[in-house]
Amino acid sequence: MVDRRPGVIARCAGVADVRRTLDFGVHRGLPISIRCGGHGVSGFAVCEGGVMIDLEEMTAVHVDPAARIARAQGGVNWGQFDHETQAFGLATTGGVVGTTGIAGLTLAGGHGMLMRRYGLACDNLRSADVLTADGRLLKASPSENEDLFWALRGGGPFAHGPGFYPNYESDVAAGRLASAFGAAKYERLRRVKRAYDPDNVFRLNQNIEPGEA
Numbered sequence: 001m002v003d004r005r006p007g008v009i010a011r012c013a014g015v016a017d018v019r020r021t022l023d024f025g026v027h028r029g030l031p032i033s034i035r036c037g038g039h040g041v042s043g044f045a046v047c048e049g050g051v052m053i054d055l056e057e058m059t060a061v062h063v064d065p066a067a068r069i070a071r072a073q074g075g076v077n078w079g080q081f082d083h084e085t086q087a088f089g090l091a092t093t094g095g096v097v098g099t100t101g102i103a104g105l106t107l108a109g110g111h112g113m114l115m116r117r118y119g120l121a122c123d124n125l126r127s128a129d130v131l132t133a134d135g136r137l138l139k140a141s142p143s144e145n146e147d148l149f150w151a152l153r154g155g156g157p158f159a160h161g162p163g164f165y166p167n168y169e170s171d172v173a174a175g176r177l178a179s180a181f182g183a184a185k186y187e188r189l190r191r192v193k194r195a196y197d198p199d200n201v202f203r204l205n206q207n208i209e210p211g212e213a
């Protein structure tokens, strides 16, 4: 279905591997794509001739039952996530198929069995560790890098307003994305993009180009 062949597939074991792989690709000007569960039907996790950062080996999940929070690495799928959380009687909105990746699903909104009561997967995201193109590891949360956190959730929360599910959008033309998000939200997303990825290194996904300075 996806007829692309990366030049390099880096099967990363941790953040250090991801950072080093990213640095390798950025300094050679190569296309960079990121793979979590590999269920994205648009195929944006697979680049042609560039560097594919494969997170599939990064499957650690840590549950804090008292805080009712789970921390998961970027390659975890919903089967692995549910296996750990259900041991403590906890659950969140996730994909209905266990092999779908939590990162790709959550970044695209994420609908599932519990959404009518608890909102989409992205609405339940508490924070994320984000590696920027220039190698910074940032925390994005409601109190740290709030604009980045807002953008990771697609300009949500979706539970409290109209949302847009970008994974079904295979056309990366800016006009399509702009009309889907709406003018004001799209401009804000472009400003966030400029702040964290001004050179548009992460341009293979449903791309939002950096806004003007």
Ligand SMILES: Cc1cc2nc3c(=O)[nH]c(=O)nc-3n(C[C@H](O)[C@H](O)[C@H](O)COP(=O)(O)OP(=O)(O)OC[C@H]3O[C@@H](n4cnc5c(N)ncnc54)[C@H](O)[C@@H]3O)c2cc1C
Pocket: 033, 034, 035, 036, 037, 038, 039, 040, 041, 043, 044, 045, 055, 074, 094, 095, 096, 097, 099, 100, 101, 102, 103, 104, 105, 106, 107, 108, 109, 110, 111, 112, 167, 205, 206
């Ligand atoms: C069989 C099947 C069942 C599905 N069921 C559901 C469902 O119940 N609910 C639902 O909402 N959706 C569902 N989907 C859609 C699915 O959630 C999306 O396709 C989602 O994007 C897949 O995420 P992934 O990590 O598995 O895929 P991938 O192909 O690995 O990634 C998808 C996109 O996210 C990006 N990405 C992944 N991880 C990261 C990361 N750590 N950092 C930055 N970017 C990243 C990739 O670059 C790519 O653009 C289903 C899809 C399939 C094929």
